[in-house]
Amino acid sequence: MQRYFLAENYTPKEQYEVTGEPYHHMVRVMRMNTGQQVYLAFQNQLSIIAEISAITDASVILKEIEKEQQEKELPISITIASGYPKGDKLDLVVQKGTELGAAGFIGFPAKTSVVKWDAKKLAKKQQRLEKIAQEAAEQSHRQVTPIVELLATEKEFLEKVATYDVIVVAYEESAKQGEHAQLARILQKVEKGTRLLAIFGPEGGLAPQEIETLVAMNGQLCGLGPRILRAETAPFYLLSAASYQLELM
Amino acid sequence: MQRYFLAENYTPKEQYEVTGEPYHHMVRVMRMNTGQQVYLAFQNQLSIIAEISAITDASVILKEIEKEQQEKELPISITIASGYPKGDKLDLVVQKGTELGAAGFIGFPAKTSVVKWDAKKLAKKQQRLEKIAQEAAEQSHRQVTPIVELLATEKEFLEKVATYDVIVVAYEESAKQGEHAQLARILQKVEKGTRLLAIFGPEGGLAPQEIETLVAMNGQLCGLGPRILRAETAPFYLLSAASYQLELM
Numbered sequence: 001m002q003r004y005f006l007a008e009n010y011t012p013k014e015q016y017e018v019t020g021e022p023y024h025h026m027v028r029v030m031r032m033n034t035g036q037q038v039y040l041a042f043q044n045q046l047s048i049i050a051e052i053s054a055i056t057d058a059s060v061i062l063k064e065i066e067k068e069q070q071e072k073e074l075p076i077s078i079t080i081a082s083g084y085p086k087g088d089k090l091d092l093v094v095q096k097g098t099e100l101g102a103a104g105f106i107g108f109p110a111k112t113s114v115v116k117w118d119a120k121k122l123a124k125k126q127q128r129l130e131k132i133a134q135e136a137a138e139q140s141h142r143q144v145t146p147i148v149e150l151l152a153t154e155k156e157f158l159e160k161v162a163t164y165d166v167i168v169v170a171y172e173e174s175a176k177q178g179e180h181a182q183l184a185r186i187l188q189k190v191e192k193g194t195r196l197l198a199i200f201g202p203e204g205g206l207a208p209q210e211i212e213t214l215v216a217m218n219g220q221l222c223g224l225g226p227r228i229l230r231a232e233t234a235p236f237y238l239l240s241a242a243s244y245q246l247e248l249m
Numbered sequence: 250m251q252r253y254f255l256a257e258n259y260t261p262k263e264q265y266e267v268t269g270e271p272y273h274h275m276v277r278v279m280r281m282n283t284g285q286q287v288y289l290a291f292q293n294q295l296s297i298i299a300e301i302s303a304i305t306d307a308s309v310i311l312k313e314i315e316k317e318q319q320e321k322e323l324p325i326s327i328t329i330a331s332g333y334p335k336g337d338k339l340d341l342v343v344q345k346g347t348e349l350g351a352a353g354f355i356g357f358p359a360k361t362s363v364v365k366w367d368a369k370k371l372a373k374k375q376q377r378l379e380k381i382a383q384e385a386a387e388q389s390h391r392q393v394t395p396i397v398e399l400l401a402t403e404k405e406f407l408e409k410v411a412t413y414d415v416i417v418v419a420y421e422e423s424a425k426q427g428e429h430a431q432l433a434r435i436l437q438k439v440e441k442g443t444r445l446l447a448i449f450g451p452e453g454g455l456a457p458q459e460i461e462t463l464v465a466m467n468g469q470l471c472g473l474g475p476r477i478l479r480a481e482t483a484p485f486y487l488l489s490a491a492s493y494q495l496e497l498m
Contacts, residue, residue, distance in 0.1 A: 099476060099477075101476055184493065184498045227321055227390060228348075236482075236489060237492070243486070244486075244489070247429055249430070
């Protein structure tokens with residue numbers, strides 16, 4: 001749908017009259033007719049969807065259909081995969097990660113994960129995390145609630161990994177070696193709608209063998225700046241950087 | 250390799266003598282021996298790799314091996330000012346904010362702050378936060394430990410505000426109105442060494458009168474993306490965005 005910027009502030013009106021350049025574009029360039037809809041964007045950063053009710057020699061008359069719903073979701077879908085960390089750290093990852101826009105969370109047993117959870121414990125934990133995600137989604141005005149999946153085996157995890165468009169592996173050694181630009185390169189070229197999986201190790205990091213497997217599956221190793229971030233902090237950095245690149249710039 | 254912060258400036262010396270708390274940690278906790286290496290971080294943002302040459306009853310003697318090469322600090326100095334939030338949320342702000350590169354933290358009584366802390370309580374709280382900052386700085390390989398200051402009055406706070414080069418005010422209404430680009434505009438033009446203060450409200454946000462005062466002091470209102478972030482989450486977004494813009498791009 002076409003979008004027109006008007007040089008006035010929005011105030012609720014029976015009808016809106018468009019003249020000048022947008023009139024010209026609607027009528028002469030787009031050859032619009034009554035009944036067609038457009039976005040009208042006002043100076044005070046409000047937009048409406050409006051329908052053309054009449055066209056005269058110098059103006060288009062439109063009626064408001066509804067306010068444009070502001071887009072609250074990241075333009076790409078980011079799933080955070082965390083190797084099971086100790087204690088309740090996943091609670092924090094899910095709560096803050098939901099506020100910061102994650103589309104989903106995956107927990108998986110990494111080689112250095114200390115905790116061992118059986119199926120019953122995993123199911124209970126997943127329920128708890130789903131509740132945290134739901135509450136954080138409401139509180140932060142999300143339009144969707146992130147999906148939470150706690151996996152029992154590495155095999156299940158690698159099957160999941162294979163389903164994503166872009167695979168980012170947060171790797172401390174990249175930071176130590178001064179590799180800084182890879183994440184920016186990825187975020188600058190992802191297309192709207194891309195399904196990105198970002199993988200984070202537990203406290204002990206990802207093992208060399210895990211790194212090797214993920215790289216063989218097209219995982220891209222990324223540093224997250226020169227400081228060493230804890231297992232639960234690194235996802236916040238990645239989500240914030242993605243929002244900054246894709247929503248603020 | 251273990252990292253220790255010393256309360257002195259770096260000057261080139263034949264040998265370095267470590268006493269007190271770091272001595273205790275090296276000898277009693279880590280049971281280090283001669284020949285082992287550690288990082289010594291000095292007050293003037295210089296760090297060296299040093300090797301233990303002798304251990305006495307009250308001190309460890311070390312020799313410099315080399316300067317630490319990599320720059321671990323953000324190119325601009327960012328101080329996070331939080332209107333006192335409820336409970337222990339400042340603990341999380343200081344711990345994660347230190348990992349993410351903050352140069353300092355200021356707590357201040359905002360109009361909607363629910364908690365009221367007297368001088369004694371503030372002093373105790375500050376001590377606790379300083380310890381959290383110190384530990385997070387060591388753990389994340391920072392070269393400086395962030396400064397923590399808990400202020401008792403709005404007047405003290407506004408006097409502080411006036412001393413910064415750039416003042417960013419995180420403002421939820423900016424996000425609601427779809428204002429997205431201001432933070433990116435600021436981060437793209439700050440010069441190395443700039444002292445930036447980023448101000449965040451408590452749970453109830455900043456009051457209109459506070460916003461007005463801060464804008465009159467050249468505070469720039471910034472949205473942090475379209476989602477509503479909690480009081481303790483917003484600083485993580487800002488610090489991550491700054492690192493992404495200034496260290497990764």
